[in-house]
Amino acid sequence: MPGLGRRKAHLIGRTDLRAELNKIKSRPAPVEANRTFEVVRRLFNWAVEEEIVTESPAANLPKPAEESPRERSLTADELQALWLALDGASPTVRSVFRLMLLSAQRRNEVSRMRWADLDRREGWWNIPGELTKTKRPYRVPLTPAMLAIIEEMERLKLDPEWVFSRSEGGGPIPETNVTRPFRKLIRDAGIAHFMPHDLLHTVTSHMTAMGISQFDVGKVRHHTSNDSKTITSRYDHYTYDREKRRALDLWNTRLLQIVAGKVEMEPDHASAGITESSGTD
Numbered sequence: 001m002p003g004l005g006r007r008k009a010h011l012i013g014r015t016d017l018r019a020e021l022n023k024i025k026s027r028p029a030p031v032e033a034n035r036t037f038e039v040v041r042r043l044f045n046w047a048v049e050e051e052i053v054t055e056s057p058a059a060n061l062p063k064p065a066e067e068s069p070r071e072r073s074l075t076a077d078e079l080q081a082l083w084l085a086l087d088g089a090s091p092t093v094r095s096v097f098r099l100m101l102l103s104a105q106r107r108n109e110v111s112r113m114r115w116a117d118l119d120r121r122e123g124w125w126n127i128p129g130e131l132t133k134t135k136r137p138y139r140v141p142l143t144p145a146m147l148a149i150i151e152e153m154e155r156l157k158l159d160p161e162w163v164f165s166r167s168e169g170g171g172p173i174p175e176t177n178v179t180r181p182f183r184k185l186i187r188d189a190g191i192a193h194f195m196p197h198d199l200l201h202t203v204t205s206h207m208t209a210m211g212i213s214q215f216d217v218g219k220v221r222h223h224t225s226n227d228s229k230t231i232t233s234r235y236d237h238y239t240y241d242r243e244k245r246r247a248l249d250l251w252n253t254r255l256l257q258i259v260a261g262k263v264e265m266e267p268d269h270a271s272a273g274i275t276e277s278s279g280t281d
Helices: 014-025 030-049 076-088 091-103 107-111 144-156 175-188 198-209 214-221 231-235 241-259
Strands: 124-127 138-141
Touching: 014 030, 076 091, 076 175, 076 241, 091 107, 091 144, 091 175, 091 198, 091 241, 107 175, 138 241, 144 241, 198 214, 198 241, 214 241
Parallel strands: none
Antiparallel strands: 124 138
16 A cells, blocks of 8 residues: 555554545455455554554444455357457466466466476476465366467576566566456456456356366365365375366367357356355455
C-alpha cells in the first residue's frame, strides 16, 4: 500500500486505511481490497500485542467489499480464442498460460518451474514441496505438447535455473509480469468476466465433462482428498502416476482438437456461466 507504506504505524488512522482500501476497491479490485485488509488487520493486531501501537486502525472496520465465491469456465470457442490470442503475447507469458492449460497446474507453480525438476527422459515434472501451495512434493506427467513448450523456452536461454525468467539470469518471473499482460490479452480477445485463476476451473470442468473421474482429476490437480483423515487414505502411498498420465494425455488431445476447431462443446457444458464455488484453489 504505497500511500501508507512509509508512514509511522501510530500515525495511521481509520480514515487513512479506509481511503487506501477504497482506492484498491475502485480499480476495480474488490477481492484484492479484502485480502489487503486482512493482511493489514493481522499486522496491526500483532503490533498491538507487541505494544508497538496502542490501537489498530483496522479494529471494527468492515471489509471493503462484498464478494461471492465464483467460477468461470470457458466454452470450447472461448478456449480456442484464448489459445490463439496467446500467439500475440511474449514467449514467457504465452508459455506459462498454455502450460497451465495443458498441465492443469497453478500459475505460481508453473511460473516457478525449474530445469532441475524436469525429468524429460522419463516424462515427469517433479515439483518440490517448497514450491507448491500444499507444501508437499508431487509430480506431473509431461506430455508431448508440454515438452514442446519447454523446449521453446530452453532455446531462449533466459536463466540456468528457472524455466521462466523476466530476463537473462533474472530469477523466476514475478507473478505480476505474467498476470498483467494476460488480463489485457483476454480483454482484447473479448473474453468477459474471466480471471487467470479461472483457467483451472476451465480445465477441471472440461476434463470431467470428457468422462475423466473427479478422483483422477483431483490427483492431477494435487488436491487433498476429502477423506484424507481416514485410515485408508492415510496409509495409501500409491502415487496414481498411471491414472494422472492417462488423464492428461486425454485432456491434451482434446484441448489441441479444440484449438484446431475440431471439437464442439457438450450441450450441458456450453453455458459456462459463473456459478457458486465451494472454495478456492
